[in-house]
Amino acid sequence: MTAFVQQLIYGTSYGMNLAVAAAGLALIFGVYRVINLAHGQLIMLGGFATYVVTTQIGTHFFVGFFAAMAVMGLLGIALESTIFRILQARPATDQLLASLGVYMILGTVALRIWGDFEARPVNMPGEAWALHLGEDIRIDGARIVTIAITLALFIGLYFVVYRTHLGRTMRATAQGGETAELMGIRKRRVAALVFFIGGALGGSAGAMLGGLFNVRPDMGFQPLLMALIIIIFGGMGSLGGAIIAGLILGILYNLTVYYVGSKLGDLVPFGVLLIVLMVRPQGLFGLPGRRA
């Protein structure tokens, strides 16, 4: 029972982290209609940005965290304005392949720089203490800090998307791009905004994953895969769906690793994917027949 509660909380922190990464992917997909596989490397580079600023330069975690968000947001804008904009008139598969190309390039660059596989830790607030629930449930402070950060990110995201005019322009573009333009919405500005927020969310996920598990050049792959499954599970483009699906997936993953074995943990996302595709292909919150 005590182990169960602990794994539930660890799964929640991992799942919230994945949900943050997935929310960036879902936002870009919902508004811009591209599945940006390069997102995985923005997560990884966000981790390294945090490592450089926090560990190497020696600042507080949050300095590195916000630097990672800003730099990855700008990288998102750069990718949109160079690659995706040119390919926007082309079939979705072209954009998908191009984003895979970007994924490979960024991965290779990271390997050139940090390919020695040395352990690269990022000190996170909360690492020095732990929460004791009752006799023998011990929860790392860093896990709790992660949950708090992700909650803050989701509240901020909700506020921007549902409570500001910028959010209205994003939602309008998602629901009818050309009509949105006819209403005076600047298509390019919305695209830049969405890629900035998406990239920043990826960067923040990388910063937190780096804090929890060390930073590695291949650290973007698993969260990318999980995030892809989460947005299919949650309903393509749905932010709320991504959060709930991320939580479910993260908790299932942790419980499986703990009770069944770490080798089987990786089967969880694929098992979930198979079941979702068979039972509810539109995802938790996707509308049947909605263009996806």
Add this chain to the structure above:
Amino acid sequence: MLEIKNLVLAYGVNRVVRDVSFSVAKGEVFALLGPNGAGKTSILRAISGLVPAVSGDIVFEGKTLLRRRPHSIVLDGIAHVPEGRQIFPEMSVSDNLMVGATVHINNRARVRELEARCLELFPIIRERARQAGGTLSGGEQQQLTIARGLMADPRLLIVDEPTLGLAPAIINTVADSFRKLRDLGLTIIVAEQNADFALKVADHGAVLASGELSFSGSVDTLRDRDVLRRAYLGA
């Protein structure tokens, strides 16, 4: 106020609008008539900057609109209510309305005034404000799209096929709202297949048949001449 000069539009090599010229005077309702595929929507989209012109010119208040982005055309005073309603289905009615005010959004007082004007013209919008746009009836959606266009505070309002799929009683309310808008000093261009509606609300009009202009002039002459019948029947 708006002049279309020898306009040619094409999709690929297919020239769907050929050498069309007409002009719209300030304060009038101008009808663009013609059967399916005549090129009405293409011309309206060219005015709003969604379709590039192959040749010719579109001049609004003395300035060309060619090679301009849609948002800057809205900023200049042209709002476009697109064909097929095109409300944002998952956004609330009031959010739909506010999207229309995008170019003025930083001027809160003006947005409030514009909103008050819309609610007065279309009271149904107030009743439905919190409902998702997609749950409105066809007639309500059409009123919402016109109101949404008005939130840009345009001097020229473009409306593409407002009566499509509406019951006669609702078509009459749309006609009434056009008259009210003209009384407010707006210039309106309305594209229609429904000639009865167009002849009822418009002062001048142009008739298109497969991409070419077959008539342009006052609606009174249009009523008497048989250009309409010929355009529609291809006779």
